[in-house]
């Protein structure tokens with residue numbers, strides 16, 4: 415099984431909520447999991463728009479995510495990110511891809527409770543192959559393998575905590591991952 419209901423998902427009283435409010439799908443996971451790529455495919459399949467909080471932040475700040483990190487530091491970026499996620503969850507009814515570190519904020523994790531959140535999981539080798547030495551990912555700019563491993567040790571429990579389902583992306587094309595996401599969410603839809 416490559417996709418499984420997440421036993422760690424907090425139960426809402428009365429079970430999962432129908433998605434009349436809030437995004438249809440929220441994608442979380444580490445850099446290289448494919449949130450932006452798979453998010454675009456899911457949006458196409460569902461006939462809805464894709465919103466990506468990294469894009470929202472860059473547009474609002476009129477500079478790239480990497481430049482925000484360099485000019486103002488990670489903490490400032492996390493503030494902008496928390497606000498961007500809050501706005502997107504409130505306003506967006508399509509597919510929502512979050513930045514890799516959005517789950518670090520406790521307030522953001524709380525906001526995601528009860529939403530159809532999918533953790534796109536990936537092993538180190540595939541993630542590093544996908545993101546390489548990409549300068550657009552400031553946290554992976556130096557020693558990406560070690561950085562990614564350390565990030566994931568810290569974040570895996572957080573991704574798991576917020577996720578309704580976990581979908582493995584290793585050895586799958588983005589199209590196959592999109593299929594797996596839809597299959598995994600189907601039984602959880604009210």
Ligand SMILES: Nc1ncnc2c1ncn2[C@@H]1O[C@H](COP(=O)(O)OP(=O)(O)OP(=O)(O)O)[C@@H](O)[C@H]1O
Pocket residue numbers: 443444445446447448449450451452468513514544545551583586587588591
């Ligand atoms: N299942 C997959 N198989 C092979 N390559 C993939 C897969 N998913 C994504 N990729 C490739 O990996 C790279 C990273 O994907 P993407 O930007 O979607 O990741 P992300 O999760 O949004 O990362 P970030 O957290 O940095 O925004 C892209 O070049 C994309 O084409």
Ligand SMILES: O=C(O)C1=C[C@@H](O)[C@@H](O)[C@H](O)C1
Pocket residue numbers: 444445468479512513514515516550551552553
């Ligand atoms: O994993 C992370 O902390 C990040 C992932 C990207 O989506 C961007 O939000 C930024 O590069 C930070």
Ligand SMILES: [Mg+2]
Pocket residue numbers: 449450451466468511513
């Ligand atoms: Mg992305």
